[in-house]
Amino acid sequence: MLTHLAFKGYLGRRMHLGVCGSIAAYKALDLVRMFRDTGADVGATLTDAARKFVTPLSFEALGASPVHGAMFPAEDGGSEHVFGHLMPGESCHAFLIAPATASTLARLACGLADDMLSCQALAFPAPLVIAPAMNPRMWHNAATQENWARLKARGHVCIEPGCGRTACMEEGQGRLADLNEIYLYGLRAMTPQDLAGKRVMITLGPTREKWDGVRFWSNPSTGTMGACFAVAAWLRGATVHAVAGPGVPWLPAMVQRHDVASARQMFEAAEGLWPAMDIGVFTAAVADYSPVPYGDEKFKKGGAEELVVRFTPTTDILKTLGAAKGAHQRIVGFAAETSAMPENARKKLRAKNADMVVGNIVGRPDSGFQSPTNEVFVTDRNGRQEEWPVQPKTEVAWRVLDWLLQL
CATH class of the missing domain: 3.40.50.10300 (CoaB-like)
Structure with missing residues (x-):
């Protein structure tokens, strides 16, 4: 991590990380490391699609706890907690979803609660931090843009995706934003705003x-x-x-x-x-x-023994x-x-x-x-x-x- 981003005073703070089914899901592991390095505790929820790209064990190995999966404990990979859908809202200072897919943006915008992540998000009492990642054409689709505008209007912290070549080899906007910026937005959500307005x-x-x-x-x-x-x-x-x-x-x-x-x-x-x-x-x-300028040309020493x-x-x-x-x-x-x-x-x-x-x-x-x-x-x-x-x-x-x- 860059030296000037390595803040350590977050012991006792807690971040919940939602991970959706995008190839960028593997980058969420780096976010766990970054938040853990601040002293914060981190929990995670992986959607069904996310678990096709990364495993709950990877998050647990980096110190994330608990790691939620399916909605009901009886399902494979599901949470051991009967009220796991309420836990982030009861114990976390911030809730970050990165990467967020078009499907998850639609769920959040419509207030659906048909999987563990959307249910947790609906029960979270503070603004979410949302960082999407998807194909550029999916991002620019009118439905996605309407959902995105609705989430911003509700006061959620919405991090625009980056531009460049995506995993499908298309060029455009849709890449997951810079991890350092996502990390900082998440950190800010856990930080008391005692300089707000300054x-x-x-x-x-x-x-x-x-x-x-x-x-x-x-x-x-x-x-x-x-x-x-x-x-x-x-x-x-x-x-x-x-x-x-x-x-x-x-x-x-x-x-x-x-x-x-x-x-x-x-x-x-x-x-x-x-x-x-x-x-x-x-x-x-x-x-x-400041030196009195010699000029725009390079000075040539020309055999001089000293320079004043x-x-x-x-x-x-x-x-x-x-x-x-x-x-x-x-x-x-x-x-x-x-x-x-x-x-x-x-x-x-x-x-x-x-x-x-x-x-x-x-x-x-x-x-x-x-x-x-x-x-x-x-x-x-x-x-x-x-x-x-x-x-x-x-x-x-x-x-x-x-x-x-x-x-």
């Missing part, structure tokens, strides 16, 4: 300050810390805008991504977004200085937007340091008009640039401060958002 802007990654036709000034930031914030804020209900420097990792389509290269471009994008935001998290490693490059300062994005902060807005700044962490973090908090500053030591394999983990010092405007030991960046992002909600 608009969050994240700056992340490095900037590249061009010098000549092939060279630039930059740093080793990968954008992983900011990506963790972007995903965490979206999972918790926020509308998220990510102003992303070069090389930033994959972000789900649900996060509105604004790709930039230079510090000037990052400032202009962030400045344009900031007035409409409630929260700004400034994780980007922005170049403080002049630099000019870039706009301080955090300080500028901090000065323009409204009463309802909150700012989290990051301080990448090699020493004197607490002193530098507190100084940055005051100088940038931030509400919180998270300082992290860089240049170590377990913290800072190019690391999936961070060791941080956190301080806020009220004088509260804490030192956190090395932990995954996903956990750092989650805890910082928890703290911010208390300010």
